[in-house]
Amino acid sequence: MKTSELRTKDIAALEKEVSDLLKAHFGLRMQKATQQLTNHTQLGKVRRDVARVKTIIAEKKRAAK
Numbered sequence: 001m002k003t004s005e006l007r008t009k010d011i012a013a014l015e016k017e018v019s020d021l022l023k024a025h026f027g028l029r030m031q032k033a034t035q036q037l038t039n040h041t042q043l044g045k046v047r048r049d050v051a052r053v054k055t056i057i058a059e060k061k062r063a064a065k
Contacts, residue, residue: 001049006056014057021050 006014025046031037 001052003052003056006053011057011060014053014060018050018053018057021046021053025050 006017009017025043028037028043028046032040032043037043
């Protein structure tokens with residue numbers, strides 16, 4: 001997920017994106033716990049995507065003040 005794509009979205013869409021990413025992260029963690037996860041790098045990618053979206057949300061909220 002590119003930062004430029006995220007910056008074009010509004011805060012509501014970004015918060016939905018965070019929610020979806022957290023659900024995906026939970027699913028990956030469950031797959032890891034049951035030893036069904038084959039690509040362990042997905043966990044880190046999703047975690048970084050969550051942080052990236054949260055950072056952009058904070059920037060937009062700060063700019064709106």
